Amino acid sequence: MTPLAFALLGLIRDEPRSGYALRKVFETTPMGNYSSSPGSIYPALKNLQTAGLIASQSAGPRKSVFAITPGGLEAFVTWLAQPVTAKEDPNIALLRFAFLQDDRRQSLDFLLSFARCAHGKIVALKGFLGSEPGRSMPLQAQLAVQHGLRTTEAAAEWAADAYRQLKEETKP
């Protein structure tokens, strides 16, 4: 199961969709980091179908709409519950977060773990910049590391803000 497969599964969980509709999502929304080319979407959908995670209902002459199956839903919620780790691409973790809708507890836990990973990365980058190999790099290389530092700091701040926002959500 690739990230693309889970992205498709999540979109189909939200509502049944055709392959073309899924491609449009990747073309017109910030989920655009994912493929959208027919050569990636249709084979991925076929895999999901073969694995029994989605089922196609034909809707019209040459159209078919996919819906998630009970097994697919189970696989999806298991994936959603996956812990955030430092090794994982943050964008994939974020993909999980975007699909976490009902469970507020899980969302809050996610944000805490996400922030912890971000802080770990910040420490590592600062450590590298202060160390001998870091100090002796050309300025541009140091600035590139600074970029990673700044964006990771922004990610940590985002997590903290999102945590507050989610916590307050239903209070007043």
Next chain:
Amino acid sequence: MTPLAFALLGLIRDEPRSGYALRKVFETTPMGNYSSSPGSIYPALKNLQTAGLIASQSAGPRKSVFAITPGGLEAFVTWLAQPVTAKEDPNIALLRFAFLQDDRRQSLDFLLSFARCAHGKIVALKGFLGSEPGRSMPLQAQLAVQHGLRTTEAAAEWAADAYRQLKEETKP
């Protein structure tokens, strides 16, 4: 030529290195987003060698060190001069920037383009959040887009700061 191939080429340009030394760079520095597994490094090095962009000098019994060739240097500087575009993965653009050492003019141009792309992305994300599809998303999905917004804003600020820093560099 994949990003990995250019990363290898750049590291070898800076100083001749063995395959193992290159792997260590990916394992121990913030360049860790790239492979480091033997199954990716050694085939990539072989490709570069076949293309005549690097040449191996045997150094010891079962060691070999790679150095960049004139053709390799030409290919590399051509790649370095590639303009920053919105479609490109910013991390790949950043990889180019990290290897831009001598040319201060090119570095400043890069940062301007980079900032322009970031601002474009910011506008797009804000537009999406304000639009109907954006407003009707679940809160977590909106927050995920906010993450992209915050980190992109941080990237834009970084570019502006780096520009100033590079400009001042040799002034006082």
Next chain:
DNA sequence: CCAACCATGTAAGCTGTTACATGATTGA
């Protein structure tokens, strides 16, 4: 009527991942 878009698929090729495999050297 023609262009643009809807809608789905296949095939070649390249890359990277994982796992396996080998053997030398160094330090405890």
Next chain:
DNA sequence: TCAATCATGTAACAGCTTACATGGTTGG
């Protein structure tokens, strides 16, 4: 001496990209 690290490679497999291919529908 034994483990860790140095050092290099191969092979199977899965995935994505690009390009090709087809045909229906809608709007100007």
